Amino acid sequence: MTAVQKRIIMNRIALGFSTLSAIIALAFLFWILAVLVMKGVNALNWNIFIFEGAPPGYAESGLKHALVGQLILVGLATGIGVPLGILAGTYLSEYGKNSKLAHTIRDISDIMMSSPSIVIGAFVYAIIVMPMGHFSAWAGAIALAIIMIPIILRTTDDMLQLVPQTLREAAFALGAPKYKVILSVVYRGAKAGILTGVLLGIARVAGETAPLLFTSFNDNFFTTDLNEAMPSLTVTMFNYAISPYEDWQQLGWAAAFILSLFILGLNIVGRLILFAGKRK
């Protein structure tokens, strides 16, 4: 066998292995997706949206409490996290720029982005739940907001930097003060990018379970009181899945399906916005 043949055979083996691993990976992932879709669609019905949690065996049980709770928690977290994240990103891109401080903030928030979310749950438990003496929706929302801020901060920073410097200079030349330049020129230029960042940030925290376990805790009943424990899709899913009751497990799969649709939807819309913005 010549050296060339050897290399050709080696090439086939290596490429074959790589293709095979792609197939294996996708097979597993599609297996999970298939389970999710089949179980989820099976368990879906109108009752889920009409009824709250009920003891196992009850026909009239649903997920209304968790759906509403999830929306409240994610909505509050968005309300707290998005403004802070965008403002902080603005500081980095427009004021801090390449200063040492700005780079430190970028690095720290990068690390925050990948650090364990359950630890943030423990932190919020210590600063909010312990002094208050009870679980609350506020605690859950703040835990989610802390996870969200670094994500929004980094995308805002990146997207604002893409706005051409000449646009800013043009606005300055017209006599606009800096805040006006930022608000009406820079933000406008980076609108699509920031919106995508916000959507991806929301998608990321919507799937978080760990930080909610001991902040907003869970509740089997409908509530809108922000000072009480609040049910969420993720924690409900967790509790129902480890329960021994079949109908609760069914509801768990329905919750998983609804949540995944929501998160995938946000991801796809976010990507489309960015794509449409780029094509212009």
Place this chain on the structure above:
Amino acid sequence: MIDKLFFNFTRFSAFLILVIVAWIFVVLFNHSLEAMHAFGLDFITQDQWAPNLNKFGAYAAILGSVLSTTLAMILAVPVAIGVAIFLSEIAHDKIKSFFGISVELLAAIPSVIYGMWGLFYFVPIIRDVFGGMGIGLLAAGIVLAIMILPFMAAVTRDAMNTTPDILKESAYALGGTQWDVIKDVIIPYAKAGIIGSLILALGRAIGETMAVTFVMGNVHKVPTSILSPMTSIPVTLANEFTEADSSLYFSSLFGLALTLLVMSFIVIAIAKFYFLRKTRRA
């Protein structure tokens, strides 16, 4: 006036992130002081975790975290590199964007769903094939591996894609096969980025709670085999935080949280500062 106000608003928000990080460390440290005083170094070297005796040794949980992530890395790294090579070098454009997008979307699926799938579909298979309870180290390692695979493959692919086309084309012009180009041009060029991406995925895996909580078993014992039920730091936190009844118990759990935070901070910082310096990405 408004100008100054706006500037201060943005500066305040940016500083807030530093304050929060520092605050997290301080709070966790303060709350774990009691356990540190009570146990000292025994906290991380003893494996007896007995709430009824007020004895807390985190060794089993720390070992569980290390073992399950190691197993997950052993399983996921070769496949992730294979997928990354497939995505960046082999697949045609159409397949590439289809695969690429599905991998990225799969990375967005909440980890609690991977855990549910593991519990209902994978654990029974392990039980049938290997015997035992099914839940334990092996199940946790596999579920964790599957969960980090999309993220790992996506970032590894991004690292490989940084190789300039001109370098690859030169190697092809010299008569290199695709594999020659991959192993002699792309991998050496993107080495730091690839290793950094893998370590970043490792950092995520250590702190992952929901994917493994279902399938670990939460048993505070040093595992005797790969099938033994065991625990890890995040699993212990998730299961016991709301049940802790004494202040020493609480303090020990905060100690665990601090240990986990420090471990993952170190791992992520190594990935970021040592390997990913040059290839700064969003």
